[in-house]
Amino acid sequence: MSNDDIVSRIAAMTALELSDLVALLEQRFQISRLAQAPCQPGSKSDEAEPDRRNRKVFLTNAGSNKIAVIRAVRDVTKLGLKESKGLVDSVPSLVAEGLSADEAEEIRSKVEAAGARAEVR
Secondary structure (H helix, E strand, O other): OOHHHHHHHHHOOOHHHHHHHHHHHHHHHOOOOOOOOOOOOOOHHHHHOOOOOOEEEEEEEOOOOHHHHHHHHHHHHOOOHHHHHHHHHOOOEEEEEEEOHHHHHHHHHHHHHOOOEEEEO
């Protein structure tokens, strides 16, 4: 009997027959319904973990040394000179998004080391 035959037979079963089959498989292979995978969608462990890549870094004040800030923004964003200058000139502006907490703090500290003020949200 091939896998396609098995799937076809299962698809033709009623809900009651499927329930009986599941119970038989649990008994035969000594499987407990309580032993579910921890990362199963909708499980409490999945809901307890927030999205880890939802941080954004905003430039809130360019400071007095704009050239150093433009260099720092270029370094962390990999943008060109014109785009980086545009970000610094249009404060408040979004520098980076979709970051983990560590990545966001690293970018914030680099920008602030250059003399600007940045904020992680």
